[in-house]
Amino acid sequence: MKELRYLNRFFYKYRYRLILGIIITVVARIFALFAPRLIGNSLTVVEKYLSKEITDLAIVERELLYNILLIIGAAIVAGFLTFLMRQTIINMSRFIEFDLKNVVFEQYQRLSLNFYKQNRTGDLMNRISEDVGKTRMYVGPAIMYSINTLSLFVVVISYMINVAPKLTLYTVLPLPILSIAIYQLSRAIHKRSTVVQEYLSKLSTFTQESFSGISVIKAYGIQLATQNDFEDLSNQSKDKNMDLVKIQAWFFPMMILLIGLSNLIVIYIGGNQYINGEIEIGVLAEFIIYVNMLTWPVATVGWVTSIVQQAEASQKRINEFLLVEPDIKNPKDEPDEIKGDIAFENVTFTYDDTNITALKNLSFSVKRGETLAILGKTGAGKSTILQLISRLYDVTSGRILIDDKPITTLNLYSLRDSIGAVPQDAFLFSDSIKNNIKFGKEDATDDEVIAAAKDAVVHKNIIDFAKGYDTVLGERGITLSGGQKQRVSIARALIKDPNILLLDDCLSAVDTETEEQILNNLEKVSSNKTTLIVSHRISSAKNADKIIVLEDGEIIQQGTHNQLISTEGYYKELYLKQLSEKDL
Numbered sequence: 355m356k357e358l359r360y361l362n363r364f365f366y367k368y369r370y371r372l373i374l375g376i377i378i379t380v381v382a383r384i385f386a387l388f389a390p391r392l393i394g395n396s397l398t399v400v401e402k403y404l405s406k407e408i409t410d411l412a413i414v415e416r417e418l419l420y421n422i423l424l425i426i427g428a429a430i431v432a433g434f435l436t437f438l439m440r441q442t443i444i445n446m447s448r449f450i451e452f453d454l455k456n457v458v459f460e461q462y463q464r465l466s467l468n469f470y471k472q473n474r475t476g477d478l479m480n481r482i483s484e485d486v487g488k489t490r491m492y493v494g495p496a497i498m499y500s501i502n503t504l505s506l507f508v509v510v511i512s513y514m515i516n517v518a519p520k521l522t523l524y525t526v527l528p529l530p531i532l533s534i535a536i537y538q539l540s541r542a543i544h545k546r547s548t549v550v551q552e553y554l555s556k557l558s559t560f561t562q563e564s565f566s567g568i569s570v571i572k573a574y575g576i577q578l579a580t581q582n583d584f585e586d587l588s589n590q591s592k593d594k595n596m597d598l599v600k601i602q603a604w605f606f607p608m609m610i611l612l613i614g615l616s617n618l619i620v621i622y623i624g625g626n627q628y629i630n631g632e633i634e635i636g637v638l639a640e641f642i643i644y645v646n647m648l649t650w651p652v653a654t655v656g657w658v659t660s661i662v663q664q665a666e667a668s669q670k671r672i673n674e675f676l677l678v679e680p681d682i683k684n685p686k687d688e689p690d691e692i693k694g695d696i697a698f699e700n701v702t703f704t705y706d707d708t709n710i711t712a713l714k715n716l717s718f719s720v721k722r723g724e725t726l727a728i729l730g731k732t733g734a735g736k737s738t739i740l741q742l743i744s745r746l747y748d749v750t751s752g753r754i755l756i757d758d759k760p761i762t763t764l765n766l767y768s769l770r771d772s773i774g775a776v777p778q779d780a781f782l783f784s785d786s787i788k789n790n791i792k793f794g795k796e797d798a799t800d801d802e803v804i805a806a807a808k809d810a811v812v813h814k815n816i817i818d819f820a821k822g823y824d825t826v827l828g829e830r831g832i833t834l835s836g837g838q839k840q841r842v843s844i845a846r847a848l849i850k851d852p853n854i855l856l857l858d859d860c861l862s863a864v865d866t867e868t869e870e871q872i873l874n875n876l877e878k879v880s881s882n883k884t885t886l887i888v889s890h891r892i893s894s895a896k897n898a899d900k901i902i903v904l905e906d907g908e909i910i911q912q913g914t915h916n917q918l919i920s921t922e923g924y925y926k927e928l929y930l931k932q933l934s935e936k937d938l
């Protein structure tokens with residue numbers, strides 16, 4: 355239960371709901387007690403009439419009618435209170451689930467990229483869906499059934515002891531056996547359903563990947579092989595499901611067996627007591643109803659124990675995860691004003707997970723308003739430079755200065771706020787084009803959105819769509835071409851009007867003419883911005899104030915376009931090659 359203590363803060367938050375729920379549960383149980391008593395009374399009246407103790411049939415009829423009306427009334431009140439019980443306690447659990455999901459999601463947002471590389475997406479999804487779901491079972495159903503069982507037990511057993519103590523003892527004797535048996539069964543069911551769950555997620559990952567890669571599957575003609583793989587997987591999944599079903603099949607027969615056993619004991623012992631004149635027939639009837647009333651709550655004790663254990667395991671995972679501190683932390687709360695001077699001083703950076711040293715002793719600087727182009731073969735470390743400027747990672751050695759201050763001393767949010775980054779593979783959300791662009795500035799007006807789209811040379815494409823800027827992208831929407839995606843992503847960065855613009859090979863999918871137009875627009879809007887352009891094309895780099903060429907994480911050439919084309923090396927070779935391609 356140690357791990358579950360974390361949830362007490364939520365119980366406190368919703369304490370009024372919880373207290374009200376507990377009171378309602380107890381009152382509902384008291385009302386539920388009326389029916390067996392009244393049935394018992396009715397039988398006793400009939401018995402007295404039969405044994406001629408009462409001779410007036412009218413009295414019997416009046417008594418029976420009175421009891422029937424009370425039974426109906428008590429059932430309605432008990433039913434309504436049970437409804438309210440669910441409305442308070444189960445609703446509370448849904449509120450707690452909502453809060454907990456938000457806490458988990460907030461932590462996801464805090465954590466650094468390294469964390470995401472060390473954990474599989476499936477596990478991360480599980481934490482927010484399955485683990486929180488299991489925890490909810492504890493704060494909702496488990497609490498509700500526990501209060502229910504406890505109040506029923508206290509109310510019913512104390513009443514039963516009062517009426518017939520010996521019979522009570524025999525009645526409750528098989529109940530712990532029932533509870534333990536259900537607990538064992540629930541554990542076994544849980545074990546097997548975890549395996550079934552694993553197969554379910556394997557199946558959905560498989561199908562999801564097949565849908566995403568359907569064009570590759572068709573183009574390579576591997577439908578049959580994919581179908582066979584799917585069949586294998588779903589067969590294994592079916593076997594695991596059968597294992598689960600077999601054990602689940604025990605649940606109700608066992609309950610019925612144990613309830614039947616309890617009934618037999620009550621009838622046998624109670625019957626003997628009735629024959630000996632120790633109790634009235636009504637008491638016997640009452641006790642049979644009590645046994646049936648008690649067995650389900652007792653069965654839930656086993657079930658609730660298993661729920662609490664699962665919740666404890668889930669909450670343990672959640673607690674561990676909430677304790678993870680992000681590698682990249684905001685050093686202070688006061689905001690910083692970022693102007694945009696950037697300097698790398700002997701920066702070396704090694705990726706933790708792959709141990710690849712992407713940058714080696716790298717030094718360069720770029721002043722506010724300047725444009726720096728970064729060229730080099732793939733894997734040379736170009737994107738890594740941009741990621742370090744956004745502080746997605748911290749350097750392994752050396753330092754990065756922004757406006758002459760170490761990057762690690764700046765307010766992280768101010769830093770990121772002053773950066774407009776366009777990543778290598780543009781990621782767009784399943785939302786309208788307008789909202790995708792506004793992602794860079796949530797309160798942007800339509801005119802600002804259009805201006806940014808015009809600067810990114812994508813406005814004309816957008817208005818050609820039937821719904822223009824309201825066109826929805828993604829799974830159920832339209833698919834943009836690679837070049838269109840890149841340009842929407844550029845518009846998103848431009849609308850932010852950032853002081854630092856980081857463009858990571860984001861013109862690779864547009865034709866050279868459009869590239870030219872975008873670069874011209876960028877030159878206009880970025881006169882007071884620091885711009886870093888990563889590219890494989892000379893055309894993107896030639897107008898930059900400074901160009902650096904990287905190889906294996908080191909600068910092998912630097913200078914302006916004119917300086918570099920008059921020096922032998924990578925840049926000149928690339929220039930001549932791309933020049934001859936243009937002539938073709």
Ligand SMILES: Nc1ncnc2c1ncn2[C@@H]1O[C@H](COP(=O)(O)OP(=O)(O)OP(=O)(O)O)[C@@H](O)[C@H]1O
Nearest residue numbers: 705707708710712731732733734735736737738739
């Ligand atoms: N997230 C990462 N985790 C681990 N290693 C990485 C990661 N990103 C890049 N690397 C490695 O770091 C090196 C530099 O990668 P980087 O992406 O900076 O190169 P690049 O010059 O931008 O390449 P490209 O032109 O293909 O985009 C590569 O060897 C790459 O495998």
